[in-house]
Amino acid sequence: MNLEKPQAARKRTPRGQGKARLVEAASELFAELGVSGTSLQAIADRLGVTKAAVYHQFSSKEDIVVAVAQPVIERLRNMADVGESLPDGQRQLAVIEGLVDLALAERGTAAVIRRDPTMAQILDDHAPYRDQITRLDALLLGPAPTIERRVALAFAGGGIMAVGALPGIEGPAAAVRAELIAAFTRALGSI
Secondary structure (H helix, E strand, C coil), X not given: CCCCCCCCCCCCCXXXXXXXXXXXXXXXXXXXXXXXXXXXXXXXXXXXXXXXXXXXXXCCHHHHHHHHHHHHHHHHHHHHHHHHHCCHHHHHHHHHHHHHHHHHHCHHHHHHHHHCHHHHHHHHCCHHHHHHHHHHHHHHHCCCCCHHHXXXXXXXXXXXXXXXXXXXXXXXXXXXXXXXXXXXXXXXXXX
């Protein structure tokens, strides 16, 4: 006679949603604890699954970091594609507007990318991310940029990511967006 309690049937997540749920949980934990403070076990615990289930979806934490950043990488790629298709006089403003929109739309991920050194290192080593940053830098700085322009871009880009991630930035969305675009433009000098 079997006295073991029968196990409840495990709820199956529809195909493809398990990975999306895992990325969402990882993103939340990265924002709360940082990348280095988030273990694969913590991600599994957040989802109520085993660590093996996490490994079934991703082979490493670095792969999860890239998956969390993937929407940002795609937006950067699209931004660079659009910028490169525009005449010279319109490129810089289009990229500035795109970066501001990205920082506002992806506040949580933008904050993690900006503040988390582990995430920054993983993305700096990820060629698709690095390539998009290089393309956008060229659109913003033009050929043979001076050290002053490079510093201004680092200041403006980092500032927009940080400000976009601050919860205290209140007011009408259009006004906040306009102020961020104006600040970024001022930092880089006239367009």
